[in-house]
Amino acid sequence: MKWHRYVTRFAVSRGLGGREIDYQWPSPSFPVVSIRSNLGRYSDKGNGYGSRPRFKTAVGLIAIGDVAIGLISIGAVSVGLLSIGAVSLGLWLALGAVAMSWFGWAVGAVAMAGVAIGAVAIGSKALGAVAIGEIAVGAVAIGQWAYGVVVIGEHGIGLIPITVDVMNWFRRLFGAGS
Numbered sequence: 120m121k122w123h124r125y126v127t128r129f130a131v132s133r134g135l136g137g138r139e140i141d142y143q144w145p146s147p148s149f150p151v152v153s154i155r156s157n158l159g160r161y162s163d164k165g166n167g168y169g170s171r172p173r174f175k176t177a178v179g180l181i182a183i184g185d186v187a188i189g190l191i192s193i194g195a196v197s198v199g200l201l202s203i204g205a206v207s208l209g210l211w212l213a214l215g216a217v218a219m220s221w222f223g224w225a226v227g228a229v230a231m232a233g234v235a236i237g238a239v240a241i242g243s244k245a246l247g248a249v250a251i252g253e254i255a256v257g258a259v260a261i262g263q264w265a266y267g268v269v270v271i272g273e274h275g276i277g278l279i280p281i282t283v284d285v286m287n288w289f290r291r292l293f294g295a296g297s
Contacts, residue, residue: 139156150180153179208220210223235247240255250267
């Protein structure tokens with residue numbers, strides 16, 4: 120997670136030293152803006168069997184942290200209306216490696232949404248290397264309307280079309296000659 124480097128550099132430049140970031144504005148009981156991070160540190164259980172990462176959860180209208188939950192959330196794992204992170208779950212917009220949105224857009228390596236853009240895109244409208252949706256555009260497109268190199272579905276255009284339209288065309292072509 121490279122974003123920890125930038126947060127750590129910011130914390131060191133502001134004199135926070137080795138302390139974790141824990142900031143809520145205007146107050147911890149009603150955080151409009153919540154920024155919480157352990158700066159990538161690990162906790163030791165004390166049993167000598169190694170350490171595991173500690174995650175700080177930021178909750179607020181605007182949440183930034185290891186795990187962020189808010190209307191606008193930015194974090195390794197983020198949940199909210201607009202979410203940005205490695206794993207992001209957004210109601211309207213999700214940006215991240217794995218992005219999922221219920222009503223809006225998702226952009227990421229794996230994207231699932233109404234409108235999905237990514238290497239693997241699954242949605243009503245999908246654009247990606249592998250696209251699955253009602254309208255799919257990609258190298259491999261699967262859907263009712265599919266456009267790309269290999270297309271599978273009801274209708275579509277592609278280098279290798281495996282569509283109902285092509286099957287009907289072959290039936291008419293060979294059926295008319297008999």
